[in-house]
Amino acid sequence: MNGLRLRACAKINLGLEVLRKRDDGYHDINSLFIAIDLHDEISIHPADGIEVVCEPAVTDRPDDNLAARAAHTLGSLPSAHGQGAKITVAKQIPTGGGLGGGSSDAATTLVGLNRFWNFPADDAALLAMASSLGSDVPFFLQPSVALVQGRGDVITTIDIDLPFVVVLVVPGIHVSTPWAYSTLGITGEQPATDLIRSLRQSIDDHQDMSHHFRNDFEPVVFAQHHVLSSIKQRFYEKGAAYASMSGSGSTMYGLYTDVDKARTAASAFGNMAVYICSPVNDSFVTSQ
Structure with a gap:
């Protein structure tokens, strides 16, 4: 080869x-x-x-x-x-x-x-x-x-087809993952939500996704970086079906079911790095 x-x-x-x-x-x-x-x-x-x-x-x-x-x-x-x-x-x-x-x-x-x-x-x-x-x-x-x-x-x-366009906003803030975990203050345990069921219901019944999903890092990270909370709010103002932080941050994303709304949202974040993306499920290989 x-x-x-x-x-x-x-x-x-x-x-x-x-x-x-x-x-x-x-x-x-x-x-x-x-x-x-x-x-x-x-x-x-x-x-x-x-x-x-x-x-x-x-x-x-x-x-x-x-x-x-x-x-x-x-x-x-x-x-x-x-x-x-x-x-x-x-x-x-x-x-x-x-x-x-x-x-x-x-x-x-x-x-x-x-x-x-x-x-x-x-x-x-x-x-x-x-x-x-x-x-x-x-x-x-x-x-x-x-x-x-x-x-x-x-x-x-x-096995699911997602109807979303993903808008990413990268504010350029470094968040240490070990720090984020250390600030959660976990002493016991909590039950897991049925996220697969929540996803299917959200898509099939057009339910409000904000009631079904959460990122446990958001409260501690947002407390240190208030701009991230503002970005999340801006996504919702621009019609996002759901908005959240990815991982322990600091990238924020909004999910849109309409390409035009996604493009409009992408233009609302000034000089921050913005990407419009789609979910994928295909091969790694592009050529050989």
Whole structure:
């Protein structure tokens, strides 16, 4: 194979419930992950060793980024001994915004490099490697619409057509995920909402989605960054069916059922970075 190009898509969280703190220090969550067509592009070409280039760079040392860690993890398998590749990550997904760009790059690197090297790892091995790289990485092995539970490793794919146009607003505020979890003050546990049922009811019956979904990080993050609350309110003023923060922030999104309303909303956020996206459920591979 001469080369491979792949999409590493972003995601948003529709509902993000933090249920409990686990004995291993992680947290159990209950969330719907929706893959969207905002994506990084990853290209893989032959090389003697493993080289990963990120454009622009997202870490001080190239080997510290998740795509590089994924490549070296797969390359450490005995069945991949002696294999090499040059992997280039062209970044489009904003970093540190709750969109899962680094996790997606890692999963896409695993999938693409596994194909490029003629499948040294089976699906179970890929899942184990993805879980070792980060809580969100397993979802991106098969990005779609999914209920994500546990620490991110219990994934139930949902067969559903979403009628939404997604408008993202990226305010450029860094929110530390460990800090966000630490401020939740979780001492017990709370029950999980049936998010799949809520999603289907919201679509079928045109119900008010704001009563069905919540992001548990919003109160603590909004208290520190009031502009995020203002962005959420602006989405609703511009006719959003639902608006929320993705992950632990700081990206905000609005869901629209009308393309024209989505475009109007996208023009309402001044000089902030805005993206108009659609949900996706298709192949990683763009060409080879």
